[in-house]
Amino acid sequence: METAADPGEDAIAAEWTADDDWTDEALALLRALRAPHRRNRAKQAGFALYCTLLILVIWGGIPSLGLFLQASMGADYTRHGPDLLAAMPSGIAAVGLATLLLAVRDGLWRGPVVPPRATTDWLLAHPVRPRPVLRPWFWLSCGLAVFPGLVIAVGGMVALGLTERVGLPAALGWCLAGAVCLPLLGVCAGLLVQRSPLAARWARRLTPYVTVLILALAVQSALAVAGHPVRWLERVELWSGPWGWAGLAALAPTPAAVPGGGLAAALLVVPTVVCLVLADRAAAALSLPLLRERARTAAGVLAALRTVELRAARLAVAGASGSGRQLRVRLPVPRQSWLILYWRDALALLRAPARLGRAVLLTVPAVLCAVLAHGTRGGVSWAVTAVALLFGYLAVAQLLEPARIETDDVRRASWSPYPFAGLMLRHAVVPAVLGLVLAAGGAAVVLASGGGSAAWLAPLAVPALVAAGLVNACRGAARRDLLYRSSQAAGGSIGTVVFAAWYAAGPAVAVPVLALPFSAALRSGSAGSLSQATAVGLVLAVALLRWAWVRAGKLPAQARPGTVGRP
Structure with missing residues (x-):
């Protein structure tokens, strides 16, 4: 979303000198003042993490262990292996592309760097360096994005171990390449959309086409499971971008491995590291008016969710991301009043x-x-x-x-x-x-x-x-x-x-x-x-x-x- 920088704030920032920089002192004072609140938030976050892990263990870990015990006693799950391998190329590409699309759409209305309103309205308006204030929020978004990827990687390890008898360490390692790198690339793409009006316009323009492509990939995956794979098209999709490289890496330890799995993993890891370094530097360059606008939007959506006003939350997100724009279309006015x-x-x-x-x-x-x-x-x-x-x-x-x-x-x-x-x-x-x-x-x-x-x-x-x-x-x-x-x-x-x-x-x-x-x-x-x-x-x-x-x-x-x- 385009935002105009405030000339007055730029002039004040230009007048600041090293003698006016109280960043370290201000952050130290805030840490001391916020210590009780931070401890309470840490307890809440720890309890939420405990509940999440408990649910994953009860609904995922224990059943998976039971399946492996049954397999050790003679149960055969390999009959599902061909269907899984048939679904993986197009299916992983669809999931990877959907992950990137969701991260980009998040950057249109919120973004990975959204500090609280108190930080944007008060702290950043003072002579403090924005980098130490904004970087933690970027890395917090990275950590939250990686957690679902880790869960998916463990699920892929279990599925490959049961159906293809792949070694669990190898399956986990190859699945982690895509499950970790794709969310991190999505966070970096969301930051680019958050700070660049040109990238935001392209994101809005390409969203319908990417959505259709994701649906087409899902349909192709279902057809492959039904016995109608298109091998040459799957090869093109696997090498078409990061969403396909994740599939190449996941297929590497299986009988359906495609040559180049190691190269695909390297193509995922190296650009991810480079993008994270660049995004870490760019996180401090976000304009203060943009951060204020995003913080207000995020606070409004959160308030709507807390009061169970789901429609209000959807409308707020659509308005902030530009999804509610209308075309100027005309229809002939009917002559009959009842029409x-x-x-x-x-x-x-x-x-x-x-x-x-x-x-x-x-x-x-x-x-x-x-x-x-x-x-x-x-x-x-x-x-x-x-x-x-x-x-x-x-x-x-x-x-x-x-x-x-x-x-x-x-x-x-x-x-x-x-x-x-x-x-x-x-x-x-x-x-x-x-x-x-x-x-x-x-x-x-x-x-x-x-x-x-x-x-x-x-x-x-x-x-x-x-x-x-x-x-x-x-x-x-x-x-x-x-x-x-x-x-x-x-x-x-x-x-x-x-x-x-x-x-x-x-x-x-x-x-x-x-x-x-x-x-x-x-x-x-x-x-x-x-x-x-x-x-x-x-x-x-x-x-x-x-x-x-x-x-x-x-x-x-x-x-x-x-x-x-x-x-």
């Missing part, structure tokens, strides 16, 4: 093409999961169908933004001749039409590839999923009281579970209810199962629309003076 609402909804979506793009991208994994559910049985089929429906819900939820904007402040609906509940139901028309178009396109692709009539279940699920999204859009002010007023269970409070059920009530009802008949229809493909799934979908859509209508009818009363309303 004005649908014209406004369509125009709002066309002016925010990122939402349409995300809806298209999320439709792809929904269709792929439905195809996978067609070839599975039992509980696995139900689970994969539920995942497909969840992706479908997320796709249509992108199209319901006009309805969510309407419920952010019900006073915006004063122009409408309809009651507020009726207005909200009309907001579901455009998303339903667009969702049907996307689902019909996915079904047509499946049919062209040889799929059966069960492919038409995709458009049949759209009305219920749109209605579920409308239920969520009409939930009103956050019910934080559910976190504290719920009854105590034997294992502790269930307030978090109750709040999550209220917050995601629409999909929490729609996805499990639809998964049962849709899973049966995908497995059998008979006319009877398709009819049953259709009936369940339509009845559920009507019930959810009724629920949304009731919820929407309560929102104007909540927004009146003296009542609790959504900010």
